Amino acid sequence: MNGMTITEKILARHAGLDRVSPGENVWVEVDVLLTHDICGPGTIGVFRREFGPKARVWNREKVVIIPDHYIFTADELSHRNVDTLRQFTMEQELAYFYDPGTPNYRGVCHVALPEAGHVRPGEVIVGTDSHTCTHGALGAFATGIGNTDAGFVMGAGKILLKVPETMRFRFDGKAPDYIMGKDMILKVIGDIGFDGASYAAMEFTGTAIDALSIEGRMTICNMAIEAGGKNGIVAPDQKAVDYVRARTSKPFEVVTSDPDAKVVSDRVYDAATLEPCVAEPHLPSKYALARQRGDVKLDRAYIGSCTGGKIEDFVAAARVLKGRKVAIDTFLVPATCEVALALIKTTIDGQSLVEVFADAGCLDIAPPSCAACLGGPIDTFGRTHGNEVVISTTNRNFPGRMGSKQSSVYLASPLTVAASAITGRITDPREFLQ
Amino acid sequence: MSTQSAPRFSARVYVAGDNIDTDQIIPAQYLNLVPTNPEEYIKLGSYALSGLPDDCAPFVPPPGSKSPYGIVIAGRNFGCGSSREHAPVALGAAGVQAIVAESYARIFFRNAVATGECYPFETAVRLLDRFQTGDEAEIDMPGATLTNRRTGEVFKLQPLGAVGPVVAAGGIFAYARKTGMLQ
Structure with missing residues (x-):
């Protein structure tokens, strides 16, 4: 058995x-x-x-x-x-x-x-x-x-x-x-x-x-x-x-798989061969390498949600954004109050994440919630209302997922979203990391 | 809980595609409606499939709350995405009796059965090009077939098995009471 x-x-x-x-x-x-x-x-x-x-x-x-x-x-x-x-x-x-x-x-x-x-x-x-x-x-x-x-x-x-x-x-x-x-x-x-x-x-x-x-x-x-x-x-x-x-x-009791399961x-x-990627509209399975989609022009960047709004996600984005300016509207929504607090307390070279994002020209940080990840009521922060092209750290890019049926959503890591926010087009974060 | 327990029923069909997700079935802005409130149940029906792209035929022509289509024909992975029970509820409230798809996302399938809102039939045949929106179709439950009345073609459905009586009863709670599992 x-x-x-x-x-x-x-x-x-x-x-x-x-x-x-x-x-x-x-x-x-x-x-x-x-x-x-x-x-x-x-x-x-x-x-x-x-x-x-x-x-x-x-x-x-x-x-x-x-x-x-x-x-x-x-x-x-x-x-x-x-x-x-x-x-x-x-x-x-x-x-x-x-x-x-x-x-x-x-x-x-x-x-x-x-x-x-x-x-x-x-x-x-x-x-x-x-x-x-x-x-x-x-x-x-x-x-x-x-x-x-x-x-x-x-x-x-x-x-x-x-x-x-x-x-x-x-x-x-x-x-x-x-x-x-x-x-x-x-x-x-x-x-x-x-x-x-x-x-x-x-x-x-x-x-x-x-x-x-x-x-x-x-x-x-x-x-x-x-x-x-x-x-x-x-x-x-x-x-x-x-x-x-x-x-x-x-x-609690720790449970693990048997070797012969x-x-x-x-x-x-092989993790070493992975490259930064995006999921193209309108399915999370539409995989493409970020470096091969540099022709896609973006209207906004979004960092938030259960998938991509944790402390580590904002630290990653800040690594890229520190000392640089965003070229498009960049929405930041910490997942929880604990994450929001960490944005104030966590520093990179003596600068808090909040300061890094403000200096980079990001929009004011929103209070923690699901926000525009799933569109939501009309007045939801970051919700799309037209034909916006968005790059986002969220989990879904179905038609209309972030609000407007005419908008398009590319899913990516916080590093890739931050790099793309700087250039205004889909960008491999290696362009900005030493 | 609009499902029929009649052995056969006819309705017009609405043809949707592959990967119809729950945001397209009921867009998130309407999730403030609570399915167990009777007036909000009806409202959910009026928004069923309103998240489909604008070039699709309206599923529920405004200002109504009922759809002229009682059967939805779809491809693979129908109901993928969120666990919102508002999705099968919206379809059932709009008057959908049955969905016939190549496959379902797990949570949607279970929610359709648990609520008894609509029969989730599976078929091995790709039906998207064998039906047009507006065709009259008949589902024969005991025979497990779907007939396109326009073309006369008959398609085999996979038997619903234990799921059929649960949907017919109006969902798991109604079924459990009917069969004596719950008082």
Whole structure:
């Protein structure tokens, strides 16, 4: 009998079984249910309709609500939706609600959830957002679900899941300093296609993955969904354990894949040969090398979101922008309040990131939220309204994704976005890095 | 929850392409609408597929909230992108009974079944050039076929299996109650 992958082991343990095999349907105990302002009210609606107006959630410490999508807007329905979450939190006495407009507010849920210690190795996390797969970066099984399934989890604490097959992606060697997690995952999606990992677990291994920070691993797992993956996952190492230990005292168990675990495919990359890239409109799988798209003229650059709005992402952008000027409108949206604070505290050669960006001529830094990553209400910061050509550190470039159906979005790493902001055309960051 | 449990039903078809993502099915600016609020459910229907490029035929002609098309024909990876349940809800609210696609993104498929909003049929045949928007089509559930009434062509659908009765009941909760799994 062959061994099990990390994904299979986590699901088996949460199903109370010794082992599970791909294709098997199992009832799994949930450790964390994450929801936010655009799917939370609908989830609560399903929960109340089905379990009754007086029902209690299955565990008040396991439902985590992080409003983040439509926060800084005049849209009244969006405000009402956050009010619905507030009222539900009070009524249910939920332990974790990160309320906008209070010191508890955090920002983008997929960066806030691990920051606040809610992501722990070996656990099962489901969330009403497709980018919930981000949390595999710390060795958890994490996947996105709809309101109805989430309504069920809210009442029952369990979910019926099909055990996915595992596709393994190994990055050997050492990635050059102009390569980021974003370049690695865009390469994978470009190779296997936008539905190349449908229903599968995507496991990332190799020395170049080990060398990445937790944030870099988050960027990679975040975009597993852009290949149709059910979850993205990296085996937790000491770096992951240290990250989690610094944020929570809750116990957890580190789970890793057996050496003889069966996978359906094994792709191997030499990280040293990777080059900075973009995904062209209108699919994340439209891979192209940045240096071969220098003819594409841009109207704006955007750095933000769960994929590309973390501290490390802004440090990377600042490395390129320091002492230089942007040629196009450059929008900066830190994912969370913690990231926003780090922009003030982190310095390069004695200059804070905030000062670096201001000197470079970037627009004033926006408050943390999902902002224009997904368009949003009409008054959303950075939303497109015409035929803008945007280069962005976000995760999706579907038609109309950032607002206007006429706009075009190129996805890239923060290094590539920053380099492109300086020239106003798609630019390989090596042009500006020594 | 507009799905039929009749063994066969006919409707006009709307032909969409490959990789129709959830931003095209229901653009993000309408995600402030909550699907479980009855008036907002109807509104979501009025915006169904409004994110398709402007040169596509309108799926729900304004100012209505119902679509003249009850069946959506699509290619690969229908419903890719976000986990927003607003997507199958918008289609169901607009009056879509069934989608027939070569493949689905995982979360959309599950949401279509969990809500019971529309039947997500799969077919091995590429139908995009065998149908035109506006064709009258018939789906025979027990026989698992789709007929184009204009051309007379009959296409095999993959049987829905255990998913069929869940959608017919109106979603997982209704199904669980009907079958005694839930009180």
